[in-house]
Amino acid sequence: MKTPVLNALALIFAVVALPILTAQTPPPTTSAECPDTALSTSTFLKADAIKAKAPKGALSLVVVNDLDSRERGLMCVVRVPHGKGMIFVFPGGDAIQGFWMKNTLVPLDMVWIRANGLVSSLAANVPATPDGTPDDKIARRSGMGIYVLELGGGDAARLGLRPGVKILLPELTATQ
Secondary structure: OHHHHHHHHHHHHHHHHHHHHHOOOOOOOOEOOEOOHHHHHHHHHHOOOEEEEEOOEEEEEEEEOOHHHHHHOOOOOOOOOOOEEEEEEOOOOOEEEEEEOOOOOOOEEEEEEOOOOEEEEEEEEEOOOOOOOOHHHOOEEEEEEOEEEEEEOOHHHHOOOOOOOEOEOOOOOOOO
16 A cells, blocks of 8 residues: 555656756856846837747747847847747848847747748757856857747747748838
8 A cells, every 4th residue: 555655755756856856057147248137028028029820839929120129139038938039030031040149148949930931940948148158159050031039948849840830920021
């Protein structure tokens, strides 16, 4: 009769305690170049967003379609909820779009999307940039598309995003 009780305790430990014991160190939540992460995060979370459809869920995406917004992106943001992110809109059609993750304080998934809505490539769990990281050590990623999604790390897989998948987006254009 003791075996079911021990099995139940082992299951509880595996479900509750083990993830806590094996959790990775959380990403940094401050940077000398991010004086007010609470404001940056709040601004992102409250921004107007468009809706889009992924294979396994809905997306709420803040549109960044001008040069200044694209350069800032999710810098200094410390929380990206499941299903929320940014969509970068570039001028001129499909092209190689490169990203430099300066002052990115949370791991991100990056999804490159062509003009026809097909995902061309994905960079999963691009690492956060700890304060003081030399510029030549900051994560860089690039891919082909006119759009790039930035989502919280691990969200692309949860939403079924992978190369070849089509994402239903409203019509979006870059202002500059």
